[in-house]
Amino acid sequence: MKVIADLCIIPMGVGVSVSPQVALCERILAEAGLKTKLHAYGTNIEGEWDAVFAAIKRCHEELHHSGVPRISTTMRFGTRIDRDQNMEDKVRSVEEKLAEGSD
Amino acid sequence: MKVIADLCIIPMGVGVSVSPQVALCERILAEAGLKTKLHAYGTNIEGEWDAVFAAIKRCHEELHHSGVPRISTTMRFGTRIDRDQNMEDKVRSVEEKLAEGSD
Amino acid sequence: MKVIADLCIIPMGVGVSVSPQVALCERILAEAGLKTKLHAYGTNIEGEWDAVFAAIKRCHEELHHSGVPRISTTMRFGTRIDRDQNMEDKVRSVEEKLAEGSD
């Protein structure tokens, strides 16, 4: 089962800047061979369900191992069986509607 | 690794009422032996990481199997290593602060 | 326009415990006359759109005023025009399906 997800991991108890922890997670997701795209409030992820969630578990484990006492993560994730779709399809589908509407 | 989570599964392409699908997921979470508490915009879940995420995978699988073409789920989940905490502790901790403040 | 929402405010840069800040927000929501229900990973809120979002803005303002340098909030919120629904209806609707299923 393929999943397209959006992940936002918030380390707590480490101060106001969290980019070192976000970068650590980006590396873990990349090492897991997942397709990812960082944006200003999270990371898009595409992959097989088990691979995606195993990588996210590793993010929590590694962050705690690095000294982060508490983590609160938010995630959106979608699956569909009506047709195959990837991250680029989702963006393109909206952009096409926008282009049509501007005629 | 223990996790406290909050899950909101939205079946798409099934019409405007989604309580049958939410009820199906409640049953799956209960069958998995997880501690859960339904609220007006999701379900609190407490359990071991692997058990929690295996049950959520099963929710997606069973919903698709029952005919739901597309699912978009949102989740919050938290882990901590500084101390043990359960769902009741989290609520009580806030309620105690509220009681103190009302003195 | 009525909205049913679920709010989770995460103050950052204040250490690992955040219940004092969550309690402050509970007070603000109550003072705004909103119907609320605290759970283990957020707070259900029901009210008119403008009242709900004005109260949430006040939560961010008051938290910053109290010294919180950074806040990351997640929210779900739903509106519908097909029929009137309150927070209790949403829970009851699922519980009825669960009761039927256990016959």
Add this chain to the structure above:
Amino acid sequence: MKVIADLCIIPMGVGVSVSPQVALCERILAEAGLKTKLHAYGTNIEGEWDAVFAAIKRCHEELHHSGVPRISTTMRFGTRIDRDQNMEDKVRSVEEKLAEGSD
């Protein structure tokens, strides 16, 4: 008060494809003069608090007006008073950490 947000609006009861509704919201956000960036599971938004939330209210209103019976939206939004930050800063901050780590 400036806010950086991430918005994901899910129209319910309109079938399995929702890109027309997402495109409508993109137009509303652009017309409101907000800085936005579409990604595969939502839209980053940057602007003044009141302008951002007024535009999101208009998204719900216009979608209902166009016939969508029910909408469930998820949002992340962050404010900070320790320093000024925009959407590009947030991405760059993580990318710099990634570049350092790859030395």
